[in-house]
């Protein structure tokens with residue numbers, strides 16, 4: 405099995421539930437506080453590792469209690485954490501989430517994720533380049549993504565960029581990645597809304613994979629064939645982390661040597677599986693669980 409390296413964010417989501425959101429300046433009593441490990445980088449590393457991939461995580465945490473918990477959580481999921489840097493005097497990436505009356509407020513502190521810079525990449529470069537597949541997202545400085553993609557391309561690696569949260573990407577970065585996996589909103593931010601979706605996909609054959617939530621996922625093969633995989637019909641419990649499960653599963657399948665089309669087909673089911681479970685990382689499946697849940701995948 406080929407080796408996967410994820411270079412990206414590692415966060416803790418602190419989720420408090422209350423009957424309603426507090427007004428400005430108001431103090432209200434909440435119910436419980438949950439610590440949910442997240443961050444798109446860590447989520448994708450966990451998704452690939454749970455499926456059975458050999459995954460090494462590269463990123464930064466703070467030297468606080470959350471940082472320790474985040475490292476433990478990754479290790480528990482089977483992700484190699486040796487080269488994650490603990491940055492002294494810095495907060496670990498944290499999202500403060502308040503949930504009340506069907507709505508929420510979120511404050512994100514990038515914290516240590518901002519330290520995933522060129523200097524850090526240089527310090528782990530030899531280890532990073534042992535991997536065959538490098539996975540990137542948009543929760544670390546874009547300059548770092550540019551640098552890693554350049555290194556990856558130069559050394560013949562497969563580079564997968566999941567461009568969420570949405571922000572524009574440079575032509576250079578786009579040309580260097582092997583696969584780009586936006587959702588529909590991110591695709592609109594990157595490519596604009598003038599082109600119809602099919603025309604857009606045809607412009608990037610064998611490269612652009614657009615996820616469409618409960619509609620499924622689409623791509624154009626390297627041969628120019630447009631393919632759409634409809635989403636599996638599942639009971640929606642929690643869609644958090646569905647996209648990250650899809651990206652992690654794509655990495656896992658490519659690491660196993662699957663074709664792009666086979667990989668996307670499987671990833672569409674793996675992501676649907678995660679939607680039926682609560683939590684981003686807790687909902688991510690093992691390989692056999694996906695096959696048992698969706699026997700049609702064996703065909």
Ligand SMILES: Nc1ncnc2c1ncn2[C@@H]1O[C@H](COP(=O)(O)OP(=O)(O)OP(=O)(O)O)[C@@H](O)[C@H]1O
Pocket residue numbers: 568586587588614615616617618619620621635636637638640643644645646647648649650671672673675676679
């Ligand atoms: N309601 C659903 N039913 C079945 N599958 C779903 C559903 N929602 C999402 N999925 C699966 O998850 C994939 C990714 O979903 P989506 O396009 O919403 O990603 P995303 O917006 O990037 O999510 P994230 O916020 O986790 O990054 C879809 O392509 C599909 O395979």
Ligand SMILES: [Mg+2]
Pocket residue numbers: 566568587647648
């Ligand atoms: Mg996403």
